[in-house]
Amino acid sequence: MKKNSNLIFILLFVAILSVGVLIGVIAGTHLFDLAFPQETISDSLESTSDSQSTGGAADKPMDQTPKKMIALTFDDGPSTANTKKVLDLLEQYDAQATFFVCGENVTVSTRSVMRRAISLGCEIGNHTLSHKDMKTLSEKDLLKEIRETNEKIALHSGTDYQCKIYRPPYGNINLAAMNTLYDNGIRMYSVHWSSDSLDWEYQSRYKKGEITKEAAIDGAFQTIVNETSEGTVILMHDIHEITPDILKLVLEKYTAEGYTFVTVSELFGLQDNAPKEAYFKRYRSTSSILDTTK
Secondary structure: OHHHHHHHHHHHHHHHHHHHHHHHHHHHHHHHHHHOOHHHHHHHHHHHHHHHHHOOHHHOOOOOOOOEEEEEEEEOOOOOOHHHHHHHHHHHOOOOOEEEEOHHHOOOOOHHHHHHHHHOOOEEEEOOOOOOOHHHOOHHHHHHHHHHHHHHHHHHHOOOOOOOEEOOHHHOOOHHHHHHHHHOOOOOEEEOOOEEOOHHHHHHHHHOOOOOHHHHHHHHHHHHHHHOOOOOEEEEEOOOOOHHHHHHHHHHHHHHOOEEEEOHHHHHOOOOOOOHHHHHOOOEOOOOOOOOOO
């Protein structure tokens, strides 16, 4: 009888223990579901899988491929006829350029052309008032050539456009002229070129009947190609009849080769109110840097 009582006690104890374990499992599962819903776990696993397979959004490397850039520049305009054709081509190819204008050509009749250039993201530079050699001018005349051109650009731009670059006519500049500008509060960068199309020369030969128009266009284009690579500053003139045709060939070739056409300021990273020494660096170009100390 005593043995039977012990057995019953043992069986009862095991039963109670089993029930307790079962209740604990059920409660634990319920608590786990509350803490970690199945959707959340599934989503988390899918997110981890995606992240591992794609690198994750935060881990994706940004495209840091450097752009191959060329700066197209046009001197002596604006011209109501030829500059318009140049702008049509730039807009067609989504290209920007820099126009170094002569103050005498910035008038009521040409300002719409200049305003369109600005609206297309192009840059306006100062090419003096009357295209005079800056090395030969007195201080008074030099300041007049630059200041009056800046004033005309600001007036006719319709946006009070402020020039920060200039191109010396004929590429002639020296340290004395640069000092004169800086000492009189003019903060502008001097910009040269590294590929000269010689469009003016080919235009002249064409007009004289020495060569055909097609030969003139091709001659200037080949001159550019022979001197152009990444970072080149190309010189053309938007006052010549053949220049838009030359430009079209340039845009076709270098667009197909993956180049981007930018302004001079973008190419060289020119900033407003830079330290003094920035304005006294040599001509900004890539392969034809002239000494400004002479």
